[in-house]
Amino acid sequence: LLSPLLQKWAVFTLSAGSSLGCLSCLLGVAVSIGLTLGSQGQALLSPCTVADVTLAPASRDCPFDPTRVYVSPQWAVDPR
Numbered sequence: 001l002l003s004p005l006l007q008k009w010a011v012f013t014l015s016a017g018s019s020l021g022c023l024s025c026l027l028g029v030a031v032s033i034g035l036t037l038g039s040q041g042q043a044l045l046s047p048c049t050v051a052d053v054t055l056a057p058a059s060r061d062c063p064f065d066p067t068r069v070y071v072s073p074q075w076a077v078d079p080r
Helices: 004-038 053-058
Strands: none
16 A cells, blocks of 8 residues: 555654654653642642541532542443
8 A cells, every 4th residue: 555665754753743742741640740749739629628638529619639539430340
């Protein structure tokens, strides 16, 4: 279908694009980890409106709940 030279360039281009996408994701994760460690994790719970921060993840007012496991119903496995 395509010439071997064109296939090589197509694979190289896709590989380079994937590598750049991966590097940008790694940079974003590194920045997020740095910000979280820099604020000692308080930035994660800052939107919570509960006075006691230890109860914040269990509150309905807190958008970030580190104890909750989010599972999409279409991928859930029946434990029976």
